[in-house]
Amino acid sequence: MLMDGYLSDELWLRLLAGLVIGLVLGSFITMLSYRVPRSLSIISPPSKCPHCHTKLKARDLIPVLSWLLERGHCRYCHRAISRRYLVIELTTAVSVTLAFWYFGLTPRLIAAVLGLVAFISLVSINFERQRKIW
Numbered sequence: 001m002l003m004d005g006y007l008s009d010e011l012w013l014r015l016l017a018g019l020v021i022g023l024v025l026g027s028f029i030t031m032l033s034y035r036v037p038r039s040l041s042i043i044s045p046p047s048k049c050p051h052c053h054t055k056l057k058a059r060d061l062i063p064v065l066s067w068l069l070e071r072g073h074c075r076y077c078h079r080a081i082s083r084r085y086l087v088i089e090l091t092t093a094v095s096v097t098l099a100f101w102y103f104g105l106t107p108r109l110i111a112a113v114l115g116l117v118a119f120i121s122l123v124s125i126n127f128e129r130q131r132k133i134w
C-alpha cells in the first residue's frame, strides 16, 4: 500500500471508489430518512424541496457539494435545508471509504457496506421519527 511514503495507485483508486460510492449511498439514505417516516414512496416522485416543492435538478442533488454551494438553503425558495442531509452524507461517505480502505475489494467489503448502510439508515430514520435532533 505505502510505497516510499506514497499511497499506491491501487489504494488511491480504492479510496476514490469508496468515497464516490459512499456519497451516493449517503444521498440515498437521506432520501430514505425523509420518506420512510412519512410513509412516502422511495421510488417516485423525484426529489423536491420540502418547503416550496420545486422538483430538484441534477445540480441540486450532488451529495455534500450541493448543500455546501447553496450554504444549506434551497436554491429556489432560499429556505434552510436541514443539516441532517450533510451529516448523513458525510458520515456515510467517510465510513464507506474507511471500509474500502480496511477490507479492500473482498466479499467482506460488501457485507461491511451493507451493514453500514443498514445501520446509518435505521439511526437516521429513528431520529427523524423522534425529531430529537436536526
Ligand SMILES: [Zn+2]
Residues within 6 Å of the ligand: 049, 050, 051, 052, 053, 054, 074, 075, 076, 077, 078, 079
Ligand atoms: Zn425550496
